[in-house]
Every structure is written in C-alpha cells, then in structure tokens.
Amino acid sequence: MKLLGLFRHAKSDWHDARARDFDRPLNERGRKGAAVMGRHIAAHGIRWQRVFSSPAVRAAETIELAAEAAGQSVPVEWDRRLYLASSHNLGDVLRELPDATASVLMVGHNPGLEDLIFDLVPDDGTCPLRALVEEKFPTATYAVLELAIDRWSDLDDGCGKLVHLVRPRDLDPTLGPQHDED
Structure with a gap:
C-alpha cells in the first residue's frame, strides 16, 4: 500500500490584473x-516521506505557510510539471517515484487534483x-488516499x-464560502 496526500493551494489574490497566473500570491484569507490546514496536516500524524509542489507562487506560499504554522521544516521538491x-x-x-517511497504529499492546483481523486477512487457508492x-474541492483542501499498489x-x-478529507471551512467557519472576499 502507498499513501498519497493532495493539498490544493490556498485562496489566491486576483486583484492585480497584470500579474501572470503563475505569479499570483495568496490573499489574506489564503494565508x-x-x-489552519498546516496545523491540521501535522496533527493528522502522517509523516510524508516526500513533498512535491508546483512552483507557482500560490502553491509555494501555501506549503511554506502550512509548514511554518505546524512548526515543521519540510523539504519541498519543486516540480514545474505540477503547475x-x-x-x-x-x-x-507519481509513476516515476521509487518503490521505496511509501508516502507522498502533492501540493498543486485544480482541476488536476480533483480529477486525480475521481480517477483513482472508484465511483461505486462506497466512499462518502x-x-x-464531487460537490467541491475548494482551495486549501487536504485529502489522503490509500492506494492498493506496491509499486508507484x-x-x-x-x-x-x-x-481523509478536510476543507478549511471544516476547521474554521470563517474560511467558508459565505465569507468569500471576491
């Protein structure tokens, strides 16, 4: 069995119309x-062997702030292919990973992360x-999948x-959609 964590970047700032998508930072709510999610991920107890992240500013800030809030130093492997x-x-x-790697956390973007869950988890009604x-995989959501494989x-x-699935609003209601700044 392998463990896969998926962590969508937090809420980004859309106010600078001149900024390239890649360069968009987090807004206050995103920070x-x-x-909040960094503390939850640490408390959840999985020690990720490897952490991969998109190098986009919003993804980089997400994992850096999450690690800082959790009081952990997290060596991140920046992979432009995740952008x-x-x-x-x-x-x-993921298929390129060495078999000795048991757990991986990926920090990235939608719709890719959400679609990966849909591809990997059967739609057979057994997983609430x-x-x-399917309802929504909002920014800063954290998911954990157990994979029935021995080799990546x-x-x-x-x-x-x-x-495991936790959205920011599950931990702090002010981070829910009714509090959107946009």
Whole structure:
C-alpha cells in the first residue's frame, strides 16, 4: 500500500490584473487557510516521506505557510510539471517515484487534483468522502488516499480509497464560502 496526500493551494489574490497566473500570491484569507490546514496536516500524524509542489507562487506560499504554522521544516521538491497539471500528468509524476517511497504529499492546483481523486477512487457508492469532492474541492483542501499498489508504476484508475478529507471551512467557519472576499 502507498499513501498519497493532495493539498490544493490556498485562496489566491486576483486583484492585480497584470500579474501572470503563475505569479499570483495568496490573499489574506489564503494565508490564514494555509496556516489552519498546516496545523491540521501535522496533527493528522502522517509523516510524508516526500513533498512535491508546483512552483507557482500560490502553491509555494501555501506549503511554506502550512509548514511554518505546524512548526515543521519540510523539504519541498519543486516540480514545474505540477503547475496546472492534468490528472494524467500528475499520475505520470507519481509513476516515476521509487518503490521505496511509501508516502507522498502533492501540493498543486485544480482541476488536476480533483480529477486525480475521481480517477483513482472508484465511483461505486462506497466512499462518502468522494461525494464531498464531487460537490467541491475548494482551495486549501487536504485529502489522503490509500492506494492498493506496491509499486508507484502500478498506479491506475480505481486503485485508491479516499480515507481523509478536510476543507478549511471544516476547521474554521470563517474560511467558508459565505465569507468569500471576491
């Protein structure tokens, strides 16, 4: 079995129309959400062997603020292939991992992360958490999947079970949609 964590970047700032998408930083709500989720991820107890992140500013700030809030130093592997990657491309990155790696946390973007959950977790009605993802996979959401594989190269559709899903609003109601700044 392998463990896969997915952490969507926190809420970003859309106010500078001149900024490239890649360069958009987090807004105030995003910084708060990243910190809240960082503390939750640490408390959840999984020690991720490897952490991969999109190098986009909003993703980088998310994992850096999350680690700081958790009081942890997290060595992050920046991988440009994760920037706005499709589910297929994210799967390709995972299939390259060495078999000795038991757990990986990926920090990235939608729709790729959400679609990866849909690809890996069967839509057979046995996973109520999948239904929450179908509803929405908002910014700064954290998900954990157990993968029924021994080698990353065997990653394939339907091999996963979604065992943990937490949205920022689950931990702090002020981070919910009714408090959107946009």
